[in-house]
Amino acid sequence: PSYTEAYELAGKLMQEFVRRNIDHVELIYHHFKSMGTQELLCENYLPIDLGRVAEEAKLDTAAENIHSFNNDYIVEPSVDGLIAELLPKVLSQKLFTVLLDSNTSEHAARMLAMQAATDNANDLIQDLTKQYNKSRQQAITNELLDIVGGSLK
Numbered sequence: 392p393s394y395t396e397a398y399e400l401a402g403k404l405m406q407e408f409v410r411r412n413i414d415h416v417e418l419i420y421h422h423f424k425s426m427g428t429q430e431l432l433c434e435n436y437l438p439i440d441l442g443r444v445a446e447e448a449k450l451d452t453a454a455e456n457i458h459s460f461n462n463d464y465i466v467e468p469s470v471d472g473l474i475a476e477l478l479p480k481v482l483s484q485k486l487f488t489v490l491l492d493s494n495t496s497e498h499a500a501r502m503l504a505m506q507a508a509t510d511n512a513n514d515l516i517q518d519l520t521k522q523y524n525k526s527r528q529q530a531i532t533n534e535l536l537d538i539v540g541g542s543l544k
Contacts, residue, residue: 392490394483401483408437420489421496426503429496436485439478 407413416437421429466473 392487392494394487397487397490398483401479401486404437404486405479405482413437418486418489420493423492423495423499426499429499434489436482 404413404416408416415435417433418436419431419433422432423429
């Protein structure tokens with residue numbers, strides 16, 4: 392996935408949301424944890440629940456024993472201007488991250504499937520080689536028995 396495509400898709404989703412053509416956007420994707428583990432996640436993309444974000448921030452700070460936030464910042468030109476500027480970038484970045492996460496999970500699943508297929512093929516080759524060698528050995532033994540049995544007559 393490219394960032395440009397993610398940026399364009401995020402822009403289209405935001406426009407449709409602002410125009411009220413859609414009222415809710417959820418992202419459902421596989422989150423890559425490790426080569427053997429991909430977790431299916433469902434997250435709200437739009438509308439943004441700032442109350443939930445604040446609660447998560449408080450939980451994070453409480454878990455790390457950090458004092459609560461000091462929210463009396465001076466923001467220029469304004470808080471609304473800053474949010475209007477940053478929000479599209481954050482949403483685009485989130486969408487791009489989700490696309491990369493899904494792509495990574497897909498490649499990991501493919502690698503695991505190919506590794507399993509390779510291991511199965513190697514086991515099959517070993518089994519067939521043993522079976523072939525046993526059959527060949529049985530044929531040689533039968534020929535030797537025929538030769539020995541023919542010389543005794």
